[in-house]
Amino acid sequence: MLCLALTVALAIPCFAQDNEHVIASYTEDLGNNITVVVTITQTVTRSTTTTTKAHDYYYDGQYIGRAALSASFYYDGSIARATGASGNGSGSNGWSYGGQSTGTSGNRAYLNATLSNGSRSVPVSLSLTCSPSGSIS
Numbered sequence: 001m002l003c004l005a006l007t008v009a010l011a012i013p014c015f016a017q018d019n020e021h022v023i024a025s026y027t028e029d030l031g032n033n034i035t036v037v038v039t040i041t042q043t044v045t046r047s048t049t050t051t052t053k054a055h056d057y058y059y060d061g062q063y064i065g066r067a068a069l070s071a072s073f074y075y076d077g078s079i080a081r082a083t084g085a086s087g088n089g090s091g092s093n094g095w096s097y098g099g100q101s102t103g104t105s106g107n108r109a110y111l112n113a114t115l116s117n118g119s120r121s122v123p124v125s126l127s128l129t130c131s132p133s134g135s136i137s
Helices: 002-016
Strands: 019-031 034-044 049-059 062-075 080-091 096-105 108-117 120-129
Touching: 049 120, 062 096, 062 108, 062 120, 080 108, 080 120
Parallel strands: none
Antiparallel strands: 019 034, 034 049, 049 062, 062 080, 080 096, 096 108, 108 120
16 A cells, blocks of 8 residues: 555656746847847646747847747647637836737737837737647747
8 A cells, every 4th residue: 555655646746747848949130229039938737738939128239028928729630729828028127018918810829019118119029820730830
C-alpha cells in the first residue's frame, strides 16, 4: 500500500507542471525609431495548449512598453478556429498603454492597442493564426 501511495504522490507534480517553449523570436523595425522584439511561446499542460505572442517596444533604443496576446485554437486537419483570446500590456519610461481590444475571427486571434507619450503614438497590433494542421503563425 505504501508503494502505491508513494507512486501516486510522485506522479501528481508531473501532470501539474507546465511545459513552455519558444517557437520564434525576432526583431522588427517599424520605422520612426521604433523597434519591436517579438517572442512567440507555447505552453502545454495536460489538457490545453496556449500560444502567446509578446511584443517588447523600443523607441531610440529605450524600452517603452509591452503587449502580449494569448490564444487557444481548435484544429482537426480539415479546419482551424480560434477559440479564445486574452491580452495585457503596459507602458514604461513615460509611455502609456491603452485602448486595448482583443478578439477572434475564424482561425485568427488578435490584439489592438496604442502606446503613447504626449503627441507621439505607436499602434500596437498583434495576431496569431492557426492552420488546419495546427501550425501557428
